[in-house]
Amino acid sequence: MEKTLVLIKPDAMKAHHIGDIFKIYEEKGLEVLAVKMLQMDEKLASQHYVEHIGRPYYDDLVGFMTSGPIIAMVLAGEDAIANVRKINGKTNPADADEGTIRKLYASSGSRNAVHASDSPESAAREISLYFSATEIFD
Ligand code: CDP
Numbered sequence: 001m002e003k004t005l006v007l008i009k010p011d012a013m014k015a016h017h018i019g020d021i022f023k024i025y026e027e028k029g030l031e032v033l034a035v036k037m038l039q040m041d042e043k044l045a046s047q048h049y050v051e052h053i054g055r056p057y058y059d060d061l062v063g064f065m066t067s068g069p070i071i072a073m074v075l076a077g078e079d080a081i082a083n084v085r086k087i088n089g090k091t092n093p094a095d096a097d098e099g100t101i102r103k104l105y106a107s108s109g110s111r112n113a114v115h116a117s118d119s120p121e122s123a124a125r126e127i128s129l130y131f132s133a134t135e136i137f138d
Protein backbone atom coordinates (compact mmCIF):
# COMPACT_ATOMS: atom_id res chain seq x y z
CA MET A 1 0.00 0.00 0.00
CA GLU A 2 1.38 3.36 -1.07
CA LYS A 3 0.85 6.56 0.94
CA THR A 4 0.31 10.09 -0.38
CA LEU A 5 -0.21 13.53 1.16
CA VAL A 6 -3.33 15.47 0.21
CA LEU A 7 -4.32 19.03 1.13
CA ILE A 8 -7.80 20.51 0.84
CA LYS A 9 -6.90 24.08 -0.11
CA PRO A 10 -8.52 27.25 1.36
CA ASP A 11 -10.86 27.78 -1.64
CA ALA A 12 -12.49 24.35 -1.24
CA MET A 13 -12.64 24.80 2.55
CA LYS A 14 -14.48 28.15 2.16
CA ALA A 15 -16.83 26.62 -0.42
CA HIS A 16 -17.82 23.82 2.02
CA HIS A 17 -16.48 20.93 -0.04
CA ILE A 18 -14.70 19.05 2.77
CA GLY A 19 -17.30 16.27 2.83
CA ASP A 20 -17.60 16.05 -0.96
CA ILE A 21 -13.84 15.61 -1.30
CA PHE A 22 -13.50 12.93 1.41
CA LYS A 23 -16.46 11.11 -0.15
CA ILE A 24 -14.77 10.97 -3.55
CA TYR A 25 -11.52 9.54 -2.12
CA GLU A 26 -13.37 6.98 0.03
CA GLU A 27 -15.61 5.91 -2.87
CA LYS A 28 -12.48 5.36 -4.97
CA GLY A 29 -11.20 2.96 -2.32
CA LEU A 30 -8.57 5.13 -0.64
CA GLU A 31 -7.96 4.60 3.06
CA VAL A 32 -7.69 7.69 5.29
CA LEU A 33 -4.70 7.14 7.62
CA ALA A 34 -4.35 10.64 9.09
CA VAL A 35 -6.24 13.95 9.12
CA LYS A 36 -5.43 17.43 10.49
CA MET A 37 -6.96 20.91 10.12
CA LEU A 38 -4.45 23.75 10.30
CA GLN A 39 -3.51 27.13 8.84
CA MET A 40 -0.25 27.27 6.88
CA ASP A 41 2.22 30.02 7.74
CA GLU A 42 4.79 31.34 5.26
CA LYS A 43 7.47 29.00 6.59
CA LEU A 44 5.38 25.86 6.12
CA ALA A 45 4.26 27.12 2.68
CA SER A 46 7.92 27.61 1.67
CA GLN A 47 8.76 24.06 2.84
CA HIS A 48 5.76 22.52 1.13
CA TYR A 49 6.29 24.44 -2.14
CA VAL A 50 10.11 24.52 -2.00
CA GLU A 51 10.53 23.72 -5.72
CA HIS A 52 8.28 26.67 -6.65
CA ILE A 53 10.27 29.36 -4.79
CA GLY A 54 11.20 32.10 -7.27
CA ARG A 55 8.50 31.23 -9.80
CA PRO A 56 6.33 34.19 -10.95
CA TYR A 57 3.24 32.80 -9.17
CA TYR A 58 5.01 31.93 -5.89
CA ASP A 59 3.98 34.98 -3.79
CA ASP A 60 0.36 34.67 -4.92
CA LEU A 61 0.44 30.93 -4.15
CA VAL A 62 1.74 31.53 -0.61
CA GLY A 63 -0.82 34.31 -0.05
CA PHE A 64 -3.58 31.96 -1.13
CA MET A 65 -2.38 28.91 0.81
CA THR A 66 -1.99 30.94 4.05
CA SER A 67 -5.36 32.74 3.62
CA GLY A 68 -7.40 30.33 5.73
CA PRO A 69 -7.53 26.87 7.24
CA ILE A 70 -6.70 23.78 5.22
CA ILE A 71 -7.05 20.05 5.82
CA ALA A 72 -4.02 17.80 5.49
CA MET A 73 -4.52 14.05 5.14
CA VAL A 74 -2.58 10.90 4.42
CA LEU A 75 -4.33 8.56 1.99
CA ALA A 76 -3.26 5.00 1.26
CA GLY A 77 -4.02 2.52 -1.49
CA GLU A 78 -2.58 0.69 -4.45
CA ASP A 79 -0.69 3.23 -6.61
CA ALA A 80 -2.14 5.92 -4.34
CA ILE A 81 0.23 8.64 -5.55
CA ALA A 82 -0.69 8.38 -9.25
CA ASN A 83 -4.28 7.41 -8.50
CA VAL A 84 -4.97 10.44 -6.29
CA ARG A 85 -3.43 12.81 -8.83
CA LYS A 86 -5.76 11.29 -11.43
CA ILE A 87 -8.76 11.70 -9.11
CA ASN A 88 -7.73 15.34 -8.48
CA GLY A 89 -7.37 16.14 -12.19
CA LYS A 90 -5.05 18.48 -14.07
CA THR A 91 -3.72 21.60 -12.30
CA ASN A 92 -5.99 23.92 -14.32
CA PRO A 93 -9.68 22.91 -14.05
CA ALA A 94 -10.14 23.97 -17.68
CA ASP A 95 -7.91 21.03 -18.68
CA ALA A 96 -9.19 18.58 -16.04
CA ASP A 97 -11.35 15.57 -16.94
CA GLU A 98 -15.05 15.45 -16.05
CA GLY A 99 -15.68 14.07 -12.58
CA THR A 100 -12.26 15.03 -11.20
CA ILE A 101 -12.14 17.07 -7.99
CA ARG A 102 -10.55 20.02 -9.74
CA LYS A 103 -13.13 19.96 -12.55
CA LEU A 104 -15.90 19.86 -9.95
CA TYR A 105 -14.58 22.29 -7.35
CA ALA A 106 -11.59 24.36 -8.52
CA SER A 107 -12.24 27.91 -9.62
CA SER A 108 -8.88 28.49 -11.37
CA GLY A 109 -5.45 27.02 -12.07
CA SER A 110 -4.12 28.64 -8.89
CA ARG A 111 -7.17 28.24 -6.61
CA ASN A 112 -7.55 24.59 -7.43
CA ALA A 113 -9.15 22.90 -4.41
CA VAL A 114 -6.61 20.16 -3.68
CA HIS A 115 -2.93 19.23 -3.58
CA ALA A 116 -1.45 15.74 -3.89
CA SER A 117 2.14 14.49 -3.80
CA ASP A 118 3.68 13.75 -7.21
CA SER A 119 6.30 11.06 -6.39
CA PRO A 120 7.29 8.66 -3.60
CA GLU A 121 10.04 11.10 -2.58
CA SER A 122 7.64 14.08 -2.34
CA ALA A 123 5.06 11.94 -0.55
CA ALA A 124 7.56 10.95 2.16
CA ARG A 125 8.85 14.52 2.48
CA GLU A 126 5.39 16.12 2.49
CA ILE A 127 3.84 13.61 4.93
CA SER A 128 6.62 14.38 7.42
CA LEU A 129 5.88 18.14 7.18
CA TYR A 130 2.38 17.59 8.58
CA PHE A 131 2.37 14.36 10.59
CA SER A 132 4.48 12.54 13.14
CA ALA A 133 4.65 8.73 13.01
CA THR A 134 2.19 8.36 15.91
CA GLU A 135 -0.43 10.43 14.05
CA ILE A 136 -0.54 8.03 11.08
CA PHE A 137 -2.80 5.04 11.62
CA ASP A 138 -1.29 2.48 9.27
O1 CDP B 1 -0.59 21.11 -7.88
P1 CDP B 1 0.06 20.53 -9.10
O2 CDP B 1 1.13 19.52 -8.78
O3 CDP B 1 -0.96 20.00 -10.08
O4 CDP B 1 0.73 21.74 -9.88
P2 CDP B 1 2.19 22.42 -9.77
O5 CDP B 1 2.61 22.77 -11.15
O6 CDP B 1 3.11 21.57 -8.95
O7 CDP B 1 1.92 23.78 -9.00
C1 CDP B 1 1.65 23.79 -7.61
C2 CDP B 1 0.53 24.76 -7.35
O8 CDP B 1 0.99 26.08 -7.62
C3 CDP B 1 -0.70 24.60 -8.23
O9 CDP B 1 -1.57 23.58 -7.77
C4 CDP B 1 -1.34 25.97 -8.15
O10 CDP B 1 -2.04 26.14 -6.92
C5 CDP B 1 -0.09 26.87 -8.12
N1 CDP B 1 0.25 27.39 -9.44
C6 CDP B 1 -0.17 28.66 -9.80
O11 CDP B 1 -0.82 29.35 -8.99
N2 CDP B 1 0.12 29.16 -11.05
C7 CDP B 1 0.84 28.44 -11.92
N3 CDP B 1 1.14 28.95 -13.11
C8 CDP B 1 1.27 27.15 -11.57
C9 CDP B 1 0.96 26.66 -10.33
Ligand code: MG
Pocket residue numbers: 118
Ligand atom coordinates in the same frame (compact mmCIF):
# COMPACT_ATOMS: atom_id res chain seq x y z
MG1 MG C 1 3.04 19.77 -7.91
